[in-house]
Amino acid sequence: MAEQVSPSVGRPALLALLEASRMINSEVRLDKVLDLVATQATAVLDAEGASVLLLDPDRNELVFRAATGPKGRELVGERFDARLGIAGQALRTRRAVQVTDVTKNRNFFDGVDAKTHMQTRGLIAAPLFFLDQHLGVVEVINPRNRETFTDVDLELVQVFANLAAAAVRSGQAFDQITRDNQALRESIPSPRIIGASDPINRVMDLCGKVAASTATVLITGETGTGKELVARTIHEQSERRDKPMIAVNCAALSETLLESELFGHEKGAFTGADARKIGRFELADGGTLFLDELGEMAETTQVKLLRVLQEQEFVRVGGTQTIVCDVRIVAATNRDLHQLMQQGKFRDDLFYRINVFPIPLPALRDRIEDLPLLLDHFVDSVVPSLGVDRPRFVPDAMAAMLEYPWPGNIRELRNVIERCTLLAGGGEVTLENLPLEIANRSGIPEPQASAPAVGRQVAEADPIIGASSADPAGESVSKLASHEKAMILQALSDNRWNQSAAARALGITRDHLRYRVKKYGISKPG
Structure with missing residues (x-):
């Protein structure tokens, strides 16, 4: 010795x-x-x-x-x-x-x-x-x-x-x-938010404003809109970026298991607790804890979560030791928490503690002009694993996808792209490669190379989407504009943002394309 x-x-x-x-x-x-x-x-x-x-x-x-x-x-x-x-x-x-x-x-x-x-x-x-x-x-x-x-x-x-x-x-x-190793295994590197539309730009602006603070964030939106991606964006822009971000799906676990998952448990705390378990709050110490599907949390667990948010301390299940933690909470839900509060299923005090900085996410149908950029991104991500060449989406297929309301949002889009990329085998993605519910919505005319000018008082037919933007019997102006912007973005992306090549693909002049690029405020993503 x-x-x-x-x-x-x-x-x-x-x-x-x-x-x-x-x-x-x-x-x-x-x-x-x-x-x-x-x-x-x-x-x-x-x-x-x-x-x-x-x-x-x-x-x-x-x-x-x-x-x-x-x-x-x-x-x-x-x-x-x-x-x-x-x-x-x-x-x-x-x-x-x-x-x-x-x-x-x-x-x-x-x-x-x-x-x-x-x-x-x-x-x-x-x-x-x-x-x-x-x-x-x-x-x-x-x-x-x-x-x-x-x-x-x-x-x-x-x-x-x-x-x-x-x-x-x-x-x-x-x-x-x-603890660090477990946290690192769970801190999956975050893909970036894809899109250039006004709705998604507003989301990114809110993320930038709240990231530098310690404010609790509540992300709301339909299923598949990318709530965890937004949470990771906030974490990676914050001063906590070097610490772990730990995610918990509150809907995936029973009440007892969720409490153990969040706070950990001591050996012998319940049947099957053969060893001490470190909870997600401890793993996320110094970093960010993402609580997904918050609206599914049982009321008894809501009470304990509220105490942790107020006191920044907790006790493991079956334990007596008080554990102090420094965790930033970002929560998400696709439920209407106001309605749940009225039904007595969600605590008012927890809602007001969580809802410090709300960020509502748009559905994909409300940012449909981002679809071509999302399509490119997902094709690039699935092609290597599928072992096929990069496919090209024909105009009919693109038009049908732009018309579809995408109830499953970004998650559904990714699954569809993976399926049709595999079916196309590196060739062209046609209507036949799309699911029936999407292909059956195709009804947009083929692109036209030019539009005859009948006179000053006659509206110019749109040379890209082939419909009069002033035709009261046609589609609404805003919907046509979204489709036109999406098709321009797709053509630019397909042609590496070469405007001459993109104009040829669309069947319009370069000057006409430049006019529309300026009109819609389109710029090459950074």
């Missing part, structure tokens, strides 16, 4: 110390290390009980993390001011403290005895230090088979604490690495 022990320490004590060191260093998980430290301290000092208190530097509090003795389990999770008690004195002075009669020591803090209904007669408290870092304190109380602790006991505790400190620090590092 690296620690120097005086000759006054007998052989049995040395052997016990050696065995304690071996056992403590055989474990790497922090909770197991702390339990072993408390257990071995009790054995080495032949005491009635021992405890390990770790320092919470953010609150300057000592927290009982492990304890032995008749009432040891009741202590775990309790915390108190790190300046109080004999433990506080040991931490502050960086020296072990021996007290033979606590009733005569003014630093003794009797709050622990009041909690456990035990009587502490004497104790030794030794600080846990690793290099210059304050880790906490190890305490042993009430010697057995003798009246008081001796100077030899004090020396043993000092050596024991030095050995234990290294193991505790290693356990903390191991836990942090484990």
